[in-house]
Amino acid sequence: MIDDTRASEITEHDPEIDETQRLISSRKVEGTHVYNLEGEHIGSVDSFMVDKLSGQVSYAVMSFGGFLGIGERYHALPWDALTFDTSAGGYVVNITREQLEGGPSFAHGDDPWTDPEYGRLIHSHYGLPYRM
């Protein structure tokens, strides 16, 4: 179960941070670092899954493990699990490495999103409410 106190903060607009620092091109999200609460680097962003209708990012897909793409697994995290840390320039997640390792994952070339239950599965694993 994720404590989503932090997650709720990300939707608030911080007047101290202007748009030039807030915006990132969809072409450049790859490689954004992801840390756990202990500050340990646990992976990096591969891509975002965006809701085409609302324009809201629903999942951050993390690439995780592997070497030169071999054996690499992709783990989608619900957006609500991520908090952007402006000082670190990356996302912080209240998720342990064990939770991540045991979470739903897929291989390069797979498209798990064709399964209408996939999103629900992800939210359930991380103990977050599924809103669709």
Add this chain to the structure above:
Amino acid sequence: MIDDTRASEITEHDPEIDETQRLISSRKVEGTHVYNLEGEHIGSVDSFMVDKLSGQVSYAVMSFGGFLGIGERYHALPWDALTFDTSAGGYVVNITREQLEGGPSFAHGDDPWTDPEYGRLIHSHYGLPYRM
């Protein structure tokens, strides 16, 4: 001035459309067609500008004109100007070609987002309120 009646609809969740149809990878947004209200194809999506903190797409960057990338211009449209048309599989904007041609644009390699006023300029041109 854009009539944003349509735009307001996109934030509503349509129970008829499941997540498998709603989600698109940030890697695949390029090439999504953009039409005007007359159904005329006016360009295609190059990329999205995403708010790193909230995960909300703020602008769709359209590529427009040019040939093989030469002379191509990029025009960012406020997300509120776009409505996803599921039957067309693309976005509909209540913007004329003339408005688009006269709108803020930049060349390949330029990064206009370093200007903190750029977002405000775009919203102003299309007559949409700027919320930051």
